[in-house]
Amino acid sequence: MRRLYGTARLGWQAAVEAEGLVYNRTEVPGADPVSYWREDVFYDFSTTEIDTLFSATQQLFAACVEAGDRIVASDELLQRMRVPRDCWDVVRRDWEAEPPSVYGRFDLSWGGEQSGELPKLLEFNADTPTSLVESAVSQWSWHLETGNGLDQWNRLDEALIEAWTRNLRLWELRNGRKPHVHLAWTSEDRSGEDQMTVAYMADCVRRAGYEFTVMTTEQIQLDPGDAYFYDAEGRHLDVVFKLYPWEWLAEDAFGPSVVADLRRGGGTTWVEPVYKMLWSNKGLLPVLWQLFEHDSVLSRYLLPAYFADDPARLDLVTTGYATKPLLGREGANVELRAPRSGELLAEAGGRYGAGGRVWQQLHPLPDFAGPDGPHHPVLGTWVVDGHPEGMGIRESDGLITDNLSHFAPHTIDHHVREARRP
Missing domain, CATH: 3.40.50.1760 (Glutathione synthase, substrate-binding domain superfamily, eukaryotic)
Known part of the structure; x- marks a missing residue:
């Protein structure tokens, strides 16, 4: 590529x-x-x-x-x-x-x-x-x-x-x-x-x-x-x-x-x-992770993800994480947090932040x-x-x-x- x-x-x-x-x-x-x-x-x-x-x-x-x-x-x-x-x-x-x-x-x-x-x-x-x-x-x-x-x-x-x-x-x-x-x-x-x-x-x-x-x-x-x-x-x-x-x-x-x-x-x-x-709905992401976390094939295509009210989401603090609104478009209201410190790496405004959210493991996009x-x-x-x-x-x-x-x-x-x- x-x-x-x-x-x-x-x-x-x-x-x-x-x-x-x-x-x-x-x-x-x-x-x-x-x-x-x-x-x-x-x-x-x-x-x-x-x-x-x-x-x-x-x-x-x-x-x-x-x-x-x-x-x-x-x-x-x-x-x-x-x-x-x-x-x-x-x-x-x-x-x-x-x-x-x-x-x-x-x-x-x-x-x-x-x-x-x-x-x-x-x-x-x-x-x-x-x-x-x-x-x-x-x-x-x-x-x-x-x-x-x-x-x-x-x-x-x-x-x-x-x-x-x-x-x-x-x-x-x-x-x-x-x-x-x-x-x-x-x-x-x-x-x-x-x-x-x-x-x-x-x-x-x-x-x-x-x-x-x-x-x-x-x-x-x-x-x-x-x-x-x-x-x-x-x-x-x-x-x-x-x-x-x-x-x-x-x-x-x-x-x-x-x-x-x-x-x-x-x-x-x-x-x-x-x-x-x-x-x-971004809620699909934690459902997929729950289903296939231990699947030797599908887990390789997924990032760990949790609903924002799931205590297991705190496991992502060490890796860094993205928070996303359940219903959002074009990156609106997404936040990216750094590993361990939780420092804000990037955020986008928008009108979707009031509903529920999910946490997904940070996976920075490649840079060409x-x-x-x-x-x-x-x-x-x-x-x-x-x-x-x-x-x-x-x-x-x-x-x-x-x-x-x-x-x-x-x-x-x-x-x-x-x-x-x-």
């Missing part, structure tokens, strides 16, 4: 924007806007390293399934993870029913084979992961146009079409008709990232052979007569891909109606399903330093329909990957292609 420099393509800014990356300009407080997309920098992996990441992703997903079984069977865990009590029955029902689910993203820390260890799980973005357009589309175009590397671990576009096709055909078989798919994003997002993620997913639905409508979550309407959900044109919402977290939806004014609709069945099918509340300073990558490995299908990399200057991070493309075996050039 190496961080390499390349040559920028002419007109690359317009190219990535045309592909949907309209949120490329990142506003930095007190400074000029910077590019989110790294055009002339990339990470190169060996084939063996990609195999390691594939295996890690595959085994972690299987571990999350076992963890889900443990959580739904335990009122105590559901309570400790702050899953709303009104949702327990529908979460349990959906977990057993396995309704349509399309994608998720593991965030892993790894410095490659040279690090002498295996990838470590930082968290699972299972409900509303973004950085999808840049992972599936922009970095693949970059690879083809620059000729960097022999290949790229990136089968995301094909896999997403296949996932929508399989899941919607199952819906069709169960309901006796083809669904109309709605895809929704909240107008509260001003960056354009959510809107473009939804637009890309809509294109995958189109290529899967289904009709669709793109809308905002604010346009979803509840009929007070039959208590079903409709769009502004009066069309019933059969299947909705919602780029809106379940914990937000559960707290909204429509939340009780959504839960009631799920409870009675035959209403709207939500993608991702409500059981993703179990996986998008350059002339412009440190670069700490997080490897986002994508699971589509339960299968590992690709990777996207975000790198930050600091130890917490936040909303000021950059996206860097990747290649496989760049040195082999370089050796073949005349």
Whole structure:
């Protein structure tokens, strides 16, 4: 695993924007806007390293399934993870029913084979992961146009079409008709990232052979007569891909109606399903550690983790630790503490600090330093329909990957292609 420099393509800014990356300009407080997309920098992996990441992703997903079984069977865990009590029955029902689910993203820390260890799980973005357009589309175009590397671990576009096709055909078989798919994003997002993620997913639905409508979550309407959900044109919402977290939806004014609709069945099918509340919650981390601490294989991919009210968390004082809110995004409200002294190494502000927290053993991100300073990558490995299908990399200057991070493309075996050039 190496961080390499390349040559920028002419007109690359317009190219990535045309592909949907309209949120490329990142506003930095007190400074000029910077590019989110790294055009002339990339990470190169060996084939063996990609195999390691594939295996890690595959085994972690299987571990999350076992963890889900443990959580739904335990009122105590559901309570400790702050899953709303009104949702327990529908979460349990959906977990057993396995309704349509399309994608998720593991965030892993790894410095490659040279690090002498295996990838470590930082968290699972299972409900509303973004950085999808840049992972599936922009970095693949970059690879083809620059000729960097022999290949790229990136089968995301094909896999997403296949996932929508399989899941919607199952819906069709169960309901006796083809669904109309709605895809929704909240107008509260001003960056354009959510809107473009939804637009890309809509294109995958189109290529899967289904009709669709793109809308905002604010346009979803509840009929007070039959208590079903409709769009502004009066069309019933059969299947909705919602780029809106379940914990937000559960707290909204429509939340009780959504839960009631799920409870009675035959209403709207939500993608991702409500059981993703179990996986998008950082409480998943201590459950995984409790299950697999002594597993000779899976323990190598995990960091010790505990709920903040578990006395065992104090074992992490000697190693250093991160504290994370149960429900948080983009590194918000994360704190990193130094071994033994507990000195604050890094922190990020945000609006998620009031809920429960978990402690996770400190595992500083690797540093691929350059002339412009440190670069700490997080490897986002994508699971589509339960299968590992690709990777996207975000790198930050600091130890917490936040909303000021950059996206860097990747290649496989760049040195082999370089050796073949005349």
